[in-house]
Amino acid sequence: MPHPANSVEFSRRSFLKLSAASAATLSMLSLSAGLTGCSSEQASNGFSVLRSDDIIFLSALLPVLYSGAVNAQQMRANLQTTLPAIDKNLASLSPSMLQLTLQLFDTLNNPLTRGPLTGIWGAWSKASAADIQDFLKRWQHSRFDLFKMGHNALLQLAMLAHYGQPVAWQHCGYPGPPRLH
Amino acid sequence: MPTPDLFLQGIDNGWQVHNASLLENDLQLDVDIVIVGSGAGGATSAERLSAAGLRVLIVEEGPLRTSSDFKMQEPAAYTELYQEGMGRMSKDGAITIMQGRAVGGTTLINWTSSFRTPPATLKHWASEHAVSGLDEDTLQPWFLRMEQRLGVTPWQIPANANNEVIKRGCEALNLDWAVIPRNVRGCMNLGYCGMGCPINAKQSMLVTCIPASLDHGGSLLYLARAERLIIDKDRVQQLECHALDTWGVKRTGRKIMVRAKHYILSGGGINTPAVLLRSKAADPYQRCGKRTFLHTVNFSAAQFAEPVNPFYGAPQSIYSDHFQWRDGVSGPIGYKLEVPPLHPAFAATIFGGYGEVSAQRMAQLPNTHMMIALMRDGFHPDSASGNVELRSDGSPVLDYKMTPYTWDGIRRAYHSMAQIQFAAGAQEVLPLHDDAHYVNNLNSARAMIDSLDLSTYRTRLGSAHVMGGCAMSEDAKLGVTNSLGIHHQLENLSIHDGSLFPTSIGANPQLSIYALCALLTEKLLQRLVG
Numbered sequence: 001m002p003h004p005a006n007s008v009e010f011s012r013r014s015f016l017k018l019s020a021a022s023a024a025t026l027s028m029l030s031l032s033a034g035l036t037g038c039s040s041e042q043a044s045n046g047f048s049v050l051r052s053d054d055i056i057f058l059s060a061l062l063p064v065l066y067s068g069a070v071n072a073q074q075m076r077a078n079l080q081t082t083l084p085a086i087d088k089n090l091a092s093l094s095p096s097m098l099q100l101t102l103q104l105f106d107t108l109n110n111p112l113t114r115g116p117l118t119g120i121w122g123a124w125s126k127a128s129a130a131d132i133q134d135f136l137k138r139w140q141h142s143r144f145d146l147f148k149m150g151h152n153a154l155l156q157l158a159m160l161a162h163y164g165q166p167v168a169w170q171h172c173g174y175p176g177p178p179r180l181h
Numbered sequence: 182m183p184t185p186d187l188f189l190q191g192i193d194n195g196w197q198v199h200n201a202s203l204l205e206n207d208l209q210l211d212v213d214i215v216i217v218g219s220g221a222g223g224a225t226s227a228e229r230l231s232a233a234g235l236r237v238l239i240v241e242e243g244p245l246r247t248s249s250d251f252k253m254q255e256p257a258a259y260t261e262l263y264q265e266g267m268g269r270m271s272k273d274g275a276i277t278i279m280q281g282r283a284v285g286g287t288t289l290i291n292w293t294s295s296f297r298t299p300p301a302t303l304k305h306w307a308s309e310h311a312v313s314g315l316d317e318d319t320l321q322p323w324f325l326r327m328e329q330r331l332g333v334t335p336w337q338i339p340a341n342a343n344n345e346v347i348k349r350g351c352e353a354l355n356l357d358w359a360v361i362p363r364n365v366r367g368c369m370n371l372g373y374c375g376m377g378c379p380i381n382a383k384q385s386m387l388v389t390c391i392p393a394s395l396d397h398g399g400s401l402l403y404l405a406r407a408e409r410l411i412i413d414k415d416r417v418q419q420l421e422c423h424a425l426d427t428w429g430v431k432r433t434g435r436k437i438m439v440r441a442k443h444y445i446l447s448g449g450g451i452n453t454p455a456v457l458l459r460s461k462a463a464d465p466y467q468r469c470g471k472r473t474f475l476h477t478v479n480f481s482a483a484q485f486a487e488p489v490n491p492f493y494g495a496p497q498s499i500y501s502d503h504f505q506w507r508d509g510v511s512g513p514i515g516y517k518l519e520v521p522p523l524h525p526a527f528a529a530t531i532f533g534g535y536g537e538v539s540a541q542r543m544a545q546l547p548n549t550h551m552m553i554a555l556m557r558d559g560f561h562p563d564s565a566s567g568n569v570e571l572r573s574d575g576s577p578v579l580d581y582k583m584t585p586y587t588w589d590g591i592r593r594a595y596h597s598m599a600q601i602q603f604a605a606g607a608q609e610v611l612p613l614h615d616d617a618h619y620v621n622n623l624n625s626a627r628a629m630i631d632s633l634d635l636s637t638y639r640t641r642l643g644s645a646h647v648m649g650g651c652a653m654s655e656d657a658k659l660g661v662t663n664s665l666g667i668h669h670q671l672e673n674l675s676i677h678d679g680s681l682f683p684t685s686i687g688a689n690p691q692l693s694i695y696a697l698c699a700l701l702t703e704k705l706l707q708r709l710v711g
Contacts, residue, residue: 068540085256092266092428096572136535140615140638148638149274152533156277159529159539160267164256171540173547174492174525177253178371180184180379 053109060124085161188247197400201424220286221694222678223447224386231397242406243283251377258376275637285387296688310683323696331364331384341494350601410460450647455577463670470569474685475644481598483607496522514590554594559684599626613641651680
């Protein structure tokens with residue numbers, strides 16, 4: 001497996017300059033986002049939890065996470081089922097775990113935090129796969145638990161939702177549950 | 182022929198089973214005994230107390246799901262049957278904690294492994310934690326009784342290929358291994374114990390002790406969360422419960438007040454101490470929620486030439502205790518080796534990674550074997566341990582801190598697992614860690630394992646066994662209850678669940694909970710009715 005130590009080291013160093021200030025900013029901003037009502041936006045049509053900004057973010061992120069498992073032609077159709085699956089999983093979380101997850105999304109969506117904390121300075125919909133991989137690396141190798149936690153949470157959320165669906169099973173050779181009757 | 186849904190039939194025949202989410206008004210109930218939680222501890226206690234003629238109410242915060250609901254699908258199981266919708270984790274987010282939350286508690290979704298409490302653990306409790314009257318001989322008839330009650334016998338059918346790896350590897354290396362006793366009757370070897378047994382073969386509380394309690398006039402109120410005990414001086418006066426919505430997530434606003442002669446908390450580790458913390462129960466030595474243990478687990482994957490199909494067959498049937506006790510009870514940390522079942526969504530999350538790396542690992546799923554090592558935490562002063570805290574909304578979270586002592590066990594366990602996997606014929610082995618990759622020989626695996634940065638987040642960790650947090654001890658400075666499970670400061674409050682354990686068990690804990698709680702209930706009955 002390639003071990004991209006150099007590029008990781010690079011992004012880590014440039015990130016560290018920001019991150020001390022950023023960790024404090026993150027909690028302040030998610031707090032102020034809550035207070036000013038930015039994060040109280042209603043769930044998008046047809047969803048119980050996910051808001052339109054969350055869907056834009058996930059629509060950029062998920063194809064990168066699923067590349068290799070879902071081919072490019074099927075990616076759009078895949079999102080049509082995966083996004084509702086993620087929504088359903090989130091809706092069953094305890095209120096406090098849901099709140100933490102929504103704060104994570106707020107941080108990713110708010111232009112004031114997104115740039116400095118993720119390295120994605122434009123809109124998520126404009127980010128390239130390489131940009132998103134850089135963002136994931138940056139969080140995975142952060143000095144701060146909050147970002148490592150966020151990195152793992154995004155991956156788990158995505159993988160749980162995708163592989164829970166029959167459409168994903170052919171790729172992993174799972175014939176599905178046995179028929180009982 | 183479809184499996185008859187015994188629970189729904191019981192309700193049709195007049196069982197007192199009520200759904201709190203449907204309540205339109207607040208409720209006041211009067212019973213002899215109220216039990217918070219319907220898992221291993223609560224249901225075992227309820228059966229005996231109901232049979233003795235006491236009016237028993239079980240309060241359960243999770244939903245009621247019965248055999249006809251169990252479709253062997255991961256998403257429905259995880260969202261409906263697990264604590265916090267499978268979102269429960271240590272406070273730092275580094276350890277996923279799989280704990281049941283439905284009528285039947287964790288017994289509904291566990292993998293059926295049923296071990297007696299190891300004698301070394303009981304001796305350690307007596308000598309180090311001032312636990313009295315719970316030696317091997319005293320507990321023996323209670324193990325026997327619960328084993329008979331729940332059909333516990335060593336698994337007779339050949340192990341599936343995933344479990345077989347432990348046996349083959351251990352035999353090649355001359356290490357100890359054995360067959361796991363399971364609590365099943367008429368098991369079809371499906372492999373979906375973790376999603377609710379669709380054929381009622383698993384002898385969970387849903388099909389055994391809860392029905393027995395209901396048959397004897399007991400009652401069950403589900404989707405009701407025990408919020409707090411109302412305490413006056415040294416007695417509990419009432420239990421305040423809040424009704425939850427259909428999904429068990431939000432409160433509906435309806436309250437249920439329960440007045441009882443005696444109160445039993447059986448919410449398990451994390452939830453039982455949380456009720457006490459919310460109640461501001463007297464805790465002069467600050468023991469409540471402290472010393473909570475997880476049997477923290479690390480993972481090692483292996484590729485085999487032949488299909489393993491780790492998603493089918495009894496999930497756990499072979500184990501090895503070779504590394505569990507050999508350095509003494511409180512030497513370097515011991516660990517038990519077992520396997521988890523691997524269904525796609527669970528597998529993809531524990532493998533970690535994304536894109537091509539994840540896709541490649543998942544494409545190999547049918548030929549993948551997975552082994553786990555369960556750290557025997559809590560026996561050594563330097564062991565990792567957790568404290569239960571309340572979040573601002575009153576919900577509990579476990580602040581569990583890994584320590585160098587426990588990390589040392591994680592590293593040794595990676596070595597043991599790789600060694601056994603290669604000895605069993607694995608072509609490639611992968612310790613589940615962000616910096617690890619598949620390697621095709623033991624020397625490479627050893628070098629890689631020695632170089633891994635064992636830290637939280639980079640190391641994949643999990644837990645399915647929450648123990649401790651309301652330890653029993655004759656010394657009030659060491660425990661929340663005495664050795665009878667009775668609260669040191671509150672005379673009409675008992676704790677009957679795994680939170681009583683002063684350390685982890687060193688084996689999957691369900692049978693320890695059953696036997697201990699059966700014994701404690703008998704002693705409680707003697708006290709209540711003479």
